[in-house]
Each structure stands twice: as C-alpha cells, then as structure tokens.
Amino acid sequence: MQKETEIKLRVSRETLAALREHPLLKKRNKSGWESRELLNQYFDTPERDLAKAKVALRLRRDGEEVIQTLKTRGQSIAGLSERNEYDWKLPKAKLDTKKLDGECWPEELAELDKKTLKPIFTTDFVRERAEISWGRGKAKVVIEAALDLGHVIAGKQKEEICELELELREGEPSALLELAAELAEKLALMPCDISKAERGYRLFDANSYAVSLPAPVLTPQTPLDDAFAALAWHLLGSSQRLAEQYRFNGHWRLLQDWVQQLTDLRALVSSLGQAAPRQSTSALRAELDALLEDWRPLVQIGQDDEDVRKAAPEQFLEELEDPRWGQFSLNTSRWLMGRSWTIDRGTTRGNRQGAAQLASWLPRLLSDEAIALRLNRYQQQPEDLAEQLPRIERIQAWLRLARNVLEIPEVDRLYGELNKLQELANQPISEDAESNDLLLNARKQQAIAVYQNRAWKTLLRA
Numbered sequence: 001m002q003k004e005t006e007i008k009l010r011v012s013r014e015t016l017a018a019l020r021e022h023p024l025l026k027k028r029n030k031s032g033w034e035s036r037e038l039l040n041q042y043f044d045t046p047e048r049d050l051a052k053a054k055v056a057l058r059l060r061r062d063g064e065e066v067i068q069t070l071k072t073r074g075q076s077i078a079g080l081s082e083r084n085e086y087d088w089k090l091p092k093a094k095l096d097t098k099k100l101d102g103e104c105w106p107e108e109l110a111e112l113d114k115k116t117l118k119p120i121f122t123t124d125f126v127r128e129r130a131e132i133s134w135g136r137g138k139a140k141v142v143i144e145a146a147l148d149l150g151h152v153i154a155g156k157q158k159e160e161i162c163e164l165e166l167e168l169r170e171g172e173p174s175a176l177l178e179l180a181a182e183l184a185e186k187l188a189l190m191p192c193d194i195s196k197a198e199r200g201y202r203l204f205d206a207n208s209y210a211v212s213l214p215a216p217v218l219t220p221q222t223p224l225d226d227a228f229a230a231l232a233w234h235l236l237g238s239s240q241r242l243a244e245q246y247r248f249n250g251h252w253r254l255l256q257d258w259v260q261q262l263t264d265l266r267a268l269v270s271s272l273g274q275a276a277p278r279q280s281t282s283a284l285r286a287e288l289d290a291l292l293e294d295w296r297p298l299v300q301i302g303q304d305d306e307d308v309r310k311a312a313p314e315q316f317l318e319e320l321e322d323p324r325w326g327q328f329s330l331n332t333s334r335w336l337m338g339r340s341w342t343i344d345r346g347t348t349r350g351n352r353q354g355a356a357q358l359a360s361w362l363p364r365l366l367s368d369e370a371i372a373l374r375l376n377r378y379q380q381q382p383e384d385l386a387e388q389l390p391r392i393e394r395i396q397a398w399l400r401l402a403r404n405v406l407e408i409p410e411v412d413r414l415y416g417e418l419n420k421l422q423e424l425a426n427q428p429i430s431e432d433a434e435s436n437d438l439l440l441n442a443r444k445q446q447a448i449a450v451y452q453n454r455a456w457k458t459l460l461r462a
Contacts, residue, residue, distance in 0.1 A: 004071070004085045006167040007176050010190040010244075012321065013162055016147050020128065024182055025145060031131040033147075038062055040123045042200055043095060045116045051208070053106050056197040057117070059093055066090045070104055071197075121200035125150020125161045131169075132179070141171035143179060152196060154203035161196060164189065174337050181330040189326040191333070192244050193237070206249055211241045211257070220359030220405045224275055225342060227358050228268060231401050235265040236332050247320060250313035252302065259299045262291055267397035270390070271365060274350035276341035284335055287328045294319075300426060358405050362398060366406075367462035369395050375451045382443035385425045392422050414455035421446045 019025065020033060039061040044050045050057055054073035059066060070086040086104040090096055097114040128147040146165040151158050166176050183189060194209060201208045216230035239261040246254040266288040269281050302308035319325055345351055369391055378385045399415045424443045430436045450456055
C-alpha cells in the first residue's frame with residue numbers, strides 16, 4: 001500500500017500544450033517528458049456498491065504491463081487529495097478478486113459477492129509524465145507531473161479528460177500547492193478534486209458527484225483559529241465542487257450556491273478582528289471582492305431574468321478560461337495551509353482571540369454586530385437598510401455554519417428571519433412608487449420581526 005497525495009487541475013488543450021514548455025517545469029524537469037498510453041477499465045456492481053463506499057477498482061494496461069489498482073476512501077481538501085492505493089501486477093487483463101481482501105478491502109463491503117463486479121466504464125488517455133524536482137529550503141521536493149489527454153467513456157456517453165496532475169513523491173504537501181500556484185500565475189488551472197472514476201460515474205448519473213461536503217464538526221470548546229480554518233477549508237472546497245458541477249450541467253442553483261460560498265468566506269474573513277490583522281487578509285479580501293463584484297450582481301439579476309440565467313453558463317466558462325479562479329483557489333489553499341492570518345499578529349490580544357473557545361468568542365461577536373446594526377433605526381429608515389448588508393452577512397455566515405455551539409433561545413428562528421431581511425435588503429429601490437412602498441414596508445416589518453426575536457434580544461443584552 002502507498003498513500004497517494006496529489007492535486008488535479010482541469011486545463012484546456014491550449015494550456016496543456018503550454019505546460020509542456022513552461023519555463024518553471026523545464027528548469028526543474030529531471031527526466032524529460034515520457035509519453036505512454038494508459039487504458040483503464042473500471043469495475044463495480046450493478047448497484048454501484050463500490051462507488052457508495054468511495055472505492056475505485058480498475059485494471060490498467062500500461063504498455064505490456066497489466067496493473068490492478070484499488071483506491072479506498074480518502075480525504076480531499078480544496079483540490080488536494082490523499083487516498084490509500086493498492087497496486088498488483090497481473091499476468092493478464094483479468095480481474096483478480098482474490099487480492100481484494102484483508103486490510104485493503106473496506107469492512108462495509110465484507111459481505112459483497114465479488115462475482116457481481118463487472119466492467120462499467122473506461123478512461124483511456126495519453127499521459128506525458130516527468131519528474132519535477134528542486135530544493136526547497138533544506139528539503140528536497142520530488143513531484144510527478146502528468147499531462148493527461150483522453151476520454152471517459154460510459155456506454156454511449158463520453159467526456160474529455162484534459163488535466164494536469166501533480167503527485168507528491170518526496171517532500172511536504174504544501175510544495176504541491178506552491179508549484180501549482182506558480183504555474184497558475186499566467187495559465188488557467190482549475191483545481192478540481194473530481195477523479196476520473198467520479199467522472200465515469202457521473203456519466204451514468206449526473207447527480208452522483210456530490211457538491212455538498214460534510215460540514216466541519218465544531219464544538220463550544222473549539223478555538224477560533226481552528227474553527228475558522230475548518231470553515232474556510234469547507235467553503236473553499238465546496239466552491240470548487242460547485243464550480244466543477246456548474247461547468248458540467250449549467251444548473252442555475254449551483255451558481256447561486258457558488259456565490260454564497262464566496263460570500264460566506266468573505267464575511268468570515270472580515271469578522272476575525274485582531275485574530276487576523278488586516279494586512280494578513282488584504283490579498284484574500286481583494287481576490288474575493290473582485291469575484292463577487294462580477295458575479296453577485298449577475299446572480300441577483302438572474303433571479304428574475306431568464307435570459308441572464310441562460311447566458312450565465314457561457315460566461316462562467318469564460319471565467320474558468322481566465323487564470324483568476326485558479327489563482328484564487330490555489331492562493332487561498334496556500335494561505336489556509338500556512339495559517340497565514342496567525343503570522344505577525346503581534347499583539348497578545350490577537351493571540352488570545354485566536355485561542356478563545358468558540359462558545360465565548362462567537363456570542364460576543366454576534367452581540368457587537370447586532371448592537372452596531374441598530375435595527376430600530378431601519379424600522380424608521382428602511383430605504384437605507386442595504387448599507388448594512390456586509391454586517392448582516394457576517395452575522396448570517398456564522399449562524400449558518402456554527403449556530404450549533406450557541407446556547408441562545410430561538411437561534412434557528414433568528415437565522416430564518418435574518419435570511420428574509422437579507423433578501424429584502426438585496427432588492428433594489430424601484431422607481432415605481434407603489435412597488436417601492438411595498439418593498440420599504442416589507443423591510444420595516446421584517447426589521448421589527450428580527451428585533452422582537454428572543455435570540456436577537458439576548459444578543460443585544462450580552
């Protein structure tokens with residue numbers, strides 16, 4: 001068994017060609033590019049039992065060699081994945097089920113009749129592979145770079161494979177992100193943790209690729225630094241999966257959710273106070289603001305405009321063909337992996353905030369935001385409510401992701417009422433007097449509903 005640590009980056013054919021001649025790879029290429037055709041047959045039961053257990057089983061023909069591979073459930077964080085991989089060389093291209101036993105075989109599949117395993121799809125591609133190596137401080141880094149071009153084929157359905165795969169052979173996982181980020185400075189590289197096997201399953205069922213990741217487990221005792229890191233990784237990973245699936249099927253709801261993940265991440269970053277000095281978050285905030293400036297208005301307009309919704313998938317493809325999304329994704333991954341917001345905090349108070357338990361820090365934050373929001377003012381001046389959207393978004397991001405740690409009455413109801421207020425604040429003031437009066441009255445009534453909520457009153461008294 002070996003542990004596979006890699007990052008996959010979706011690219012265009014033009015980018016794939018540019019990578020072959022990239023100066024950075026040329027400088028660090030110790031082997032030259034070696035090209036070989038890889039023919040892969042994947043197996044599963046008719047009920048897709050292996051897929052449900054997050055297991056991939058394949059036979060690969062690599063020249064004269066036949067290799068049987070089992071990849072078991074692993075973890076993937078924002079495109080950087082780790083999985084256990086078992087390989088067996090076989091004398092012929094026939095599945096050897098006797099090897100699928102012992103520690104390599106998941107316990108949940110112990111009762112599976114392996115005779116029911118059948119070929120289900122193929123992934124055939126040409127791989128150009130090179131050993132990329134350099135010194136990183138006192139350590140050596142060795143990464144296998146693979147340029148893959150081919151197709152996933154399931155029955156009559158087909159999807160192109162065109163990606164850069166970077167697999168760690170020696171060194172720290174952060175080196176993978178470092179190399180990918182340097183390559184993404186001028187090339188459009190889309191971090192994408194959908195495996196070739198997942199693509200095959202998706203051709204059978206477009207919804208088999210789960211865009212929602214398991215929510216981080218937070219407790220009242222979780223330190224703020226750890227809570228923020230877990231939530232930020234979750235939001236970044238979810239945004240990448242949503243981007244991949246929206247690119248694939250163009251379902252409008254996925255684009256809305258993608259913008260929401262970025263909005264929540266922006267809100268969390270700006271809520272940390274002295275635990276994250278502004279200088280440490282400035283680059284991330286600027287990248288998020290640029291994305292949201294382009295995409296949030298489009299999503300808002302598209303709620304009522306079908307033509308905007310129909311045109312959005314093509315616009316999103318243009319976004320992915322630009323280096324911006326890859327740069328943001330990879331830079332944010334590096335920022336999170338290095339916990340960059342904790343560096344140069346410089347104050348005892350900042351360190352103390354970062355170490356504070358969520359149960360003590362979060363109520364104080366929400367109380368400060370609730371008092372500063374001054375909802376009683378917007379009961380009288382509902383036309384100005386939109387100016388408080390950033391504050392509402394900060395409250396809502398934490399309530400959406402971490403309200404389980406709060407011992408406050410009616411907190412779920414407060415979250416729902418604030419959602420309604422946020423939606424009304426997002427609606428633009430109309431030139432039509434009657435429509436305008438209806439909107440302002442709705443804002444006023446909703447501000448009252450939030451103000452009278454028991455959880456809100458508890459926050460105001462905290």
